[in-house]
Amino acid sequence: MSELYRFGVSLEKTLIDAFDRHISEQHYKSRSEALRDLIREELLKKQWREGGQVAGAIVMTYDHHKRELLNQLLDIQHDFQETIISTQHVHLDHHHCLEIVAVRGTADQVEKLATQLKVQAGVKHLSLSISTAG
Numbered sequence: 001m002s003e004l005y006r007f008g009v010s011l012e013k014t015l016i017d018a019f020d021r022h023i024s025e026q027h028y029k030s031r032s033e034a035l036r037d038l039i040r041e042e043l044l045k046k047q048w049r050e051g052g053q054v055a056g057a058i059v060m061t062y063d064h065h066k067r068e069l070l071n072q073l074l075d076i077q078h079d080f081q082e083t084i085i086s087t088q089h090v091h092l093d094h095h096h097c098l099e100i101v102a103v104r105g106t107a108d109q110v111e112k113l114a115t116q117l118k119v120q121a122g123v124k125h126l127s128l129s130i131s132t133a134g
């Protein structure tokens with residue numbers, strides 16, 4: 001773990017009250033912990049905006065009986081082979097499949113891939129979770 005630094009922060013009463021409510025709702029153990037997450041999140045957003053590398057996961061469910069859907073999903077994934085690290089496929093029931101696609105690239109590439117998969121007929125739900133690449 002890197003060295004810890006302490007600094008004082010001055011806030012208006014209404015703002016710190018609202019922050020404390022947020023901390024309690026999110027079950028943070030301390031203000032420091034909550035503040036660290038906010039700072040990390042903001043720096044990550046900056047990284048996305050500047051085209052830095054991000055890593056993440058696309059989680060989607062689809063009906064594999066839909067005509068041509070499997071071929072379309074595969075074609076799209078092959079177009080993004082440099083962005084996709086790995087995929088995991090789970091047969092949920094007779095109709096439905098769950099796929100988890102681990103991705104790494106610029107936020108633009110990753111979002112483009114997620115959008116192209118999401119709009120295919122037969123894809124029931126898709127969510128994209130982006131984290132820092134390092």
Ligand code: NI
Nearest residue numbers: 090091096097
């Ligand atoms: Ni399946």
